[in-house]
Amino acid sequence: MKKKFNRLILLIIITLLFFCTAANAFAAEQSLIRHQDTVISEDQMVESVVVVGGDATVYGSVRDVVVVINGNLDIKKSSRIMGTVLVIGGNIRQEPGAHLTDNVLNISFDRATSNSLLLGGMLFIGVWFMRLVLSLLFTLLPFIIATISKHRLEPLVILVRRSPERLLLIGFVSSLLLTAIIALLAITVVGLPLVILLLLASLVIFLLGLASISLVVGEWLPGNDRAPYLNTLGGSIIIISAINFPFLGSLLLLSLFWISLGIVILWYWENRKNNKGI
Numbered sequence: 001m002k003k004k005f006n007r008l009i010l011l012i013i014i015t016l017l018f019f020c021t022a023a024n025a026f027a028a029e030q031s032l033i034r035h036q037d038t039v040i041s042e043d044q045m046v047e048s049v050v051v052v053g054g055d056a057t058v059y060g061s062v063r064d065v066v067v068v069i070n071g072n073l074d075i076k077k078s079s080r081i082m083g084t085v086l087v088i089g090g091n092i093r094q095e096p097g098a099h100l101t102d103n104v105l106n107i108s109f110d111r112a113t114s115n116s117l118l119l120g121g122m123l124f125i126g127v128w129f130m131r132l133v134l135s136l137l138f139t140l141l142p143f144i145i146a147t148i149s150k151h152r153l154e155p156l157v158i159l160v161r162r163s164p165e166r167l168l169l170i171g172f173v174s175s176l177l178l179t180a181i182i183a184l185l186a187i188t189v190v191g192l193p194l195v196i197l198l199l200l201a202s203l204v205i206f207l208l209g210l211a212s213i214s215l216v217v218g219e220w221l222p223g224n225d226r227a228p229y230l231n232t233l234g235g236s237i238i239i240i241s242a243i244n245f246p247f248l249g250s251l252l253l254l255s256l257f258w259i260s261l262g263i264v265i266l267w268y269w270e271n272r273k274n275n276k277g278i
Helices: 002-030 111-162 164-186 192-219 228-243 248-277
Strands: 031-034 038-040 048-052 056-058 066-069 073-075 085-088 092-094 104-107
Touching: 031 038, 038 048, 048 056, 056 066, 073 085, 092 104, 111 164, 111 192, 111 228, 111 248, 164 192, 164 248, 192 228, 192 248, 228 248
Parallel strands: 031 048, 038 056, 048 066, 056 073, 066 085, 073 092, 085 104
Antiparallel strands: none
């Protein structure tokens, strides 16, 4: 009984090994991945064809994709391709009568395409480099402002701690008024210098507000014995990192400008009121 059982187990193992080997061999025939010229004969049916660095000629049938990279594809009239055809860096020659049921994509690296890709790559690198420079600049400028101004930045910081929501509202309303003034001045030649001055003033206001907000954000970091300029540096790193997030970063940048505008306007208003009271 025990011998029969052992023979049965051995037979099962041999059968499984046979089917696994057959399946692997079958799968190997189904998908072709080559690095040389490849020909699919008329009586041949494969799952997919991938050729890199060589030409492909299809007489038979392909059930899935045909991909040729840095080579040409010759589709004969007897061929039947049921998947996507993709040729990169080469050309497609298709005889009348060939049966294709899916998309055919041909990306050839001719002079126009190469120039477009080069221009697009240079533009992408340029934009990325500009963002990197601006990120470093707006990270260091609040630190420099906090270092130079020392305690003179404290009145603005107090306003940020006291009511950031109020500053956001004041800045939002003021930005609408500022945008209207800039739009009216921009349509006249005489008003263009004033537009430039307003834009420069807006940049200075934003930097002052960014320095104040960065100092407050830096105070949230662990450890309370740091100098104010170090808190400003830590806060500006966090803020600029968040600004670089897509979409949400743009909203954050706009909100920072509104708060900065609200800080300066409220600080000016309170100073003027106090001076009148005196």
